Amino acid sequence: MVTLHKTNYIGEGTYQMCYVHPDFNNLCLKLRKGIRTNKSRVDQEIKYYEKIQKRNIGFPFLSKYHGELETNLGIASVFDMVRDETTNDISASMYDYLLRDDSPFSDELFITKLKELKGVLVKNKILIRDLTAKNICCKVLANKSVELIIIDGVGHRDFIPMVEWFEILTRRKMNKIFDRKKLYSMTEHREWLAHRNLLY
Structure with missing residues (x-):
């Protein structure tokens, strides 16, 4: 199990909170905001990621999905962390x-x-x-x-x-x-x- 701390927190959207993986800074962990958070919306998005990634096309324009893992804050969806090549800082939106x-x-x-x-x-x-x-x-x-x-x-x-x-x-x-x-x-x-x- 991965232990997340406040220092790992990056930000959040409407449905999920984002953390940097404490051991691999090239991975972003997304956790749903509460048990009742629009489950179907997040599930649909994950299924769509899995579907298009099965097509085995390179997607440099899309953060890649790597499955799920257990954390102390709940189950997290794992994605590539987008970082600038010039500084290795997390890329701004x-x-x-x-x-x-x-x-x-x-x-x-x-x-x-x-x-x-x-x-x-x-x-x-x-x-x-x-x-x-x-x-x-x-x-x-x-x-x-x-x-x-x-x-x-x-x-x-x-x-x-x-x-x-x-x-x-x-x-x-x-x-x-x-x-x-x-x-x-x-x-x-x-x-x-x-x-x-x-x-x-």
Whole structure:
């Protein structure tokens, strides 16, 4: 059993709390926030991770899932920890950079990278239902460029998963997600986050 301490705590989202593995700093441990926390949502996401990873495609744009392990705080889902190549620090989210007045990355760069990310997702017929700046890490590479890596919100709600079979349907769904989350403009995405009390 892995023992987690307050010093291992990183942060939390709507459904889960995140910790760095005390023995392997390249692993992130996600624990559900309470026994009654939207169990089906987390379970669906894990099943989707397992499904797409069975396809044996390299996913540098998606934090890899490594199964579960027992901790002193409960069962944790294990994922890759995204770290900058330049410093080995935990990579900041796009959300963190959008809040900074001195961000080293421009809005235009993020828009370009998001379009590239959408293209890769569509090509591989992968859906991200909760694609927002909070669920995307910006991994700074050794050459100082940035790579977007999704860390949460994968999957979809379709009962019959036709979006996983036909690229044209995946593209249509991703276009709707980008439109709904205002991801074609960082100014509009900031406004979208603020309107939902997610920008603070």
